Amino acid sequence: MKETLAIDDVRVPAKRKKTLEPAKVQDIANDMLENGQTTPISVRSADDGYVLIEGLHRLEALRALGEATVNVYLVHARLH
Numbered sequence: 001m002k003e004t005l006a007i008d009d010v011r012v013p014a015k016r017k018k019t020l021e022p023a024k025v026q027d028i029a030n031d032m033l034e035n036g037q038t039t040p041i042s043v044r045s046a047d048d049g050y051v052l053i054e055g056l057h058r059l060e061a062l063r064a065l066g067e068a069t070v071n072v073y074l075v076h077a078r079l080h
Contacts, residue, residue, distance in 0.1 A: 001074060003073075004069050007063055007069060008068075009049040010043055010049065010052055011046065011048065011049055025057050025061050025064060028057050028061035029061040032058075032062065032065060033065065037062060037070065037071050039055070040055070040070075041053075041054060041056075041070060041073070043074060044074070044076070050072070050074075053075055058070075
């Protein structure tokens, strides 16, 4: 189910932040200027908001563009 969340409510795990490629973020940001966000990111609910599962570069591109919200798919992840 697609929803809209505040970008600030989506937490990126430290391990995921290490995979960030600034050039890829810039390319996606340029595309989003023309086409908007065409593919939602995936997040799961957490005690302190939401945790990113997939879509780090899309999320950071929106942040770089100064957007306040992001389209997401809320995934119900099992706890192991």
